[in-house]
Amino acid sequence: MIIVHDILQAKRDIQNVIDTTPILHSRSLSEICGNEMYFKAEHLQKTGSFKIRGATNKVKKMVREKAAYITTASSGNHGQAVSYIATQLGVPATVVAPEDVRDTKRKAIEAYGGKIETFGTTSEERISRAKELAKEKNGVFIPPYNDAFVMAGQGTIGLEILAQLPKANVVVVPIGGGGLIAGILTAIKQSKPNVKVIGVEPEIANDTYLSLKSGEITEVPGSSTIADGLRASKPGFMTYPIIQQYVDDIVLVSEDEIKEAQILVLERMKQLIEPSAAVTVAAAMSGKLGVEGKNIVCVLSGGNVDVR
Incomplete structure (x- = not known):
């Protein structure tokens, strides 16, 4: 398990390499989703992702x-x-x-x-x-996610969100192997526990969702989801306990919902994000987050898209 101290140390160690990415707002998507919609723009990060x-x-x-x-x-x-x-x-x-x-x-x-x-x-x-x-x-x-130092590095996103948007009520995070959400959960829940953190997986790559339902790490067959960064077949043994302890909910989105969200962000916000990032927007658009009138931050995890 990592603690917020580890994330603060990571922030100091990586600040000369990474960018502090902006939080964007969309009036159009806010109207569609019934909440004030903000977007942590990690697709604008160095190398194109968090x-x-x-x-x-x-x-x-x-x-x-x-x-x-x-x-x-x-x-x-x-x-x-x-x-x-x-x-x-x-x-x-x-x-x-x-x-x-x-x-x-x-x-x-x-x-x-x-x-x-x-x-x-x-x-x-x-x-x-x-x-x-x-x-x-x-x-x-x-390791891509199953490591304390990797999780702590990803958790710096959570610290930035709290500093940039103190009025945030809900943070929505994609889940692959779980390193991103484990780091963000630690940063937010140990700093401002009343902020909800909701994870999102594709319906056809729902290993973490099933693991939480069963109470133990559950493996699923290999997935062909368009969200290719979220194709882990099971959560990490280090990431899973953190998710299990802190996450408020995990919701699932369909392939069509992911595609629709990706296109809408491009059309309305002029931001090119990859499908793995679009899952958070898809969850908000579909009403699956179960909140209304809140300040929601969707983590846009990456923008490395094959434009062809």
Whole structure:
């Protein structure tokens, strides 16, 4: 378990790398959703997603401990982030990606200086291969979410939201492996516990939802959801207890709802977000959050989209 002190330390350690992203407001979406709608714009973050926060916190720690080679496993955004910060710190990095990795994410990983290897289609397969590579080359594996330093880095988003919008009543967060929401939950619930935090998963990638219902970590088959950053088959053993302790609710959205939300944000706000980010907007648009007349902050987790 992490505590808010860890997130404050992460904030100090990563502030010279990351951007403090703005919170946007949309009158149009506010009218559609029946709440005042605000958006934490992590799609405008360096490398195009929130992942740079946790990656920077963890990679910096490993480099301080003399790591000379870095590996990770990623469908794209985490790999881009690790490649970026490893290159900045002068350490070679290899990213193990799924065999069906989007071409734009492959090119971005390489542009940031990372070497890419494809292996399998599930998160577990590529994590296993990345750990194997690290062992072979006496390197260090950087987990995409199941790590205290990664979660603490992601939690800095929660601190920023509270500072930027003190009147926030509800924060809505996408859930993949759970690192983002675990960090934000810790930051918010240990600082301002009356603020609700609601997680969102695609209906066809609902592992955390099912895990909470059953009371234990539950695995689901590999998903083909358009929200490719949320395709984890089960929550992390470190992220799950934090979610279980703090989350106010988890809601599910359909593929059509995700697409509609992504397009509406582009049309009304002129912001290009990826489907994994659009799930939070989809939850608000569909009325599934169960609140009215509140100040809602949707975390727009990334904007790395194959525009073709």
